[in-house]
Amino acid sequence: MIEKAATAEKRPLTHTELTDIIDLCLWAGQMLLQHGANSLRVEESVHRLGTGLGCNWLDIVVRTESLTITATSGDEFRTKTRRVVRLGINMGRITDLNNLSRRVSEGQLDRFQARAALEQIDRQPGVYNRWLVVGMVGLACAAFSRLFGGDWPVFGVTFVATAVAMLVRQELVQRQLNPFLTVAASAFVAGLIASSAAWLQLSQQPQVAMSASVLLLAPGVPLINAAHDLIRGYMSNGVTRGVTGLLISMAIAVGLLLAILLTGAGI
């Protein structure tokens, strides 16, 4: 018995309904934040979801590590905060959640169907198996080495270095090591293997292999989101994301430095 979001007059929700809806909104917002959506998208999607499910208004405070929502309906209102941890980019989930909030705001789903849909999105495993990801990421960074003017031996070395670094990263992420340490360790492994281009004398341009094989760790999404947030007026989130990106870059540098010091390569 959900009313269309477009209708101006909405039936006041009961306390239970409001509790349920704010819970759904927090869940959706939490997933969006965890998987790499920018602040504006989180706020808009959550707002659409909440008003689509029958609230008159939602005030949403988006921070990079927590989410607070006040939902209003009639004379009732409820406020809840949820902690947001873990960062792993997952565009598939962002796409699904985006579609969900659109369908809800068009009045296609009530709150029970929305909960079922959210449960399904939350349960969904990654689209690609880990070995395919390892291979594709290896190929991507090897392609980078070509763009940077590397020769074919460098292409091969970069592929192997990146693929192994990706495996290391997957393992460490699974073991929930600190994200910066994970990046530093992966960069170290990538640098170590990439430097073989120098000490096996496979190529004259080991520096191309070194720089291309750590690109899988480059904080592209945090930095792009940082700029987006700053321009869109989410100042503190923009600064936070920017600093995160900077720290990740520094972690890459530390890992590489260790590899360079150990092997003497990298010039």
Add this chain to the structure above:
Amino acid sequence: MNGWLVAQDLLWSAVAALGFAVMFNVPRRLLPGCALAGGLGHALRAVGMELGLPLEVATLVAATTVGFLSEWLAKRYQSPRIVFGVSGVIPMVPGVLAYQTMLGVFELAGLINLSTDPAADELVRTAVLGIKTGLVLISLALGIIAPNLLFRRQQPVV
């Protein structure tokens, strides 16, 4: 720059964009769009630089094109813009510049020893590399959200 070189550039950057899209768990049906955006963006930048544009400006032009392309792809495939935008600019991320900046910093700190130039030259070179890295990154971000900034001014949903 002849057509063959541009085609090669396009191919390799499309592969790079595709690989990152897979890592970001982009749904299968959106992968071709990501590869297209990545390939076109980087090839366009290469052409721009060949025509004499500075790296940063060529990047801004190419990233803005990727931004508009993502807008169109997002409408076509009913999906968030960011999927195509991020995958599309990934090939343009200044990896080598960042790497050289980092080496310069370590050199200045005396951790590694690559050149015998005076420290002052070293400092200037590293600073220039760092500034370029930053400017390219800003160009990328501005380019992706350009359509959003220019044409979606005020319709406050929130």
